Amino acid sequence: MKDLIVMPTAPGKTPPTAPQAIGWTLTALVGAFLAFDASIKLLVIRPVVDAFDQIGFPISLARGLGALEVVILVLYLTPRTAVLGAVLLTGLLGGAVASHLRLLDPLFSHILFGVYVAVLAWGGLYLRDEGLRRLLPLRS
Numbered sequence: 001m002k003d004l005i006v007m008p009t010a011p012g013k014t015p016p017t018a019p020q021a022i023g024w025t026l027t028a029l030v031g032a033f034l035a036f037d038a039s040i041k042l043l044v045i046r047p048v049v050d051a052f053d054q055i056g057f058p059i060s061l062a063r064g065l066g067a068l069e070v071v072i073l074v075l076y077l078t079p080r081t082a083v084l085g086a087v088l089l090t091g092l093l094g095g096a097v098a099s100h101l102r103l104l105d106p107l108f109s110h111i112l113f114g115v116y117v118a119v120l121a122w123g124g125l126y127l128r129d130e131g132l133r134r135l136l137p138l139r140s
Helices: 019-043 046-055 059-077 079-102 107-111 113-128 130-135
Strands: none
Touching: 019 046, 019 059, 019 113, 046 059, 046 079, 079 107, 079 113, 107 113, 113 130
């Protein structure tokens, strides 16, 4: 029985806790969304052209915003720079919220979508990063 190994881990590493696993899952969802959004902006496909036209942004900004999203995504997914990535991501999403608010788009589907993504991003980071939990402890 003592030879039975359930989950091998690297020396000095402990397996992730349930909150950490949930945090990485949320991080992966946010990462997948950002990777998709950045790629369609870099490719400048028809829906991006239509969306930029509707919002009133020149299409020449699409590739720059896509590249910015890639940089923010890399920062967010890298553990050492994840908090900086989350702060920059929050700023980017705040701009999206402001843009949709200016157009009086539907509240729950358009205006608050950036808020939903930011909550998932920070929630995932909070669950996976012990240092952030120590810095901002939840108290009852």
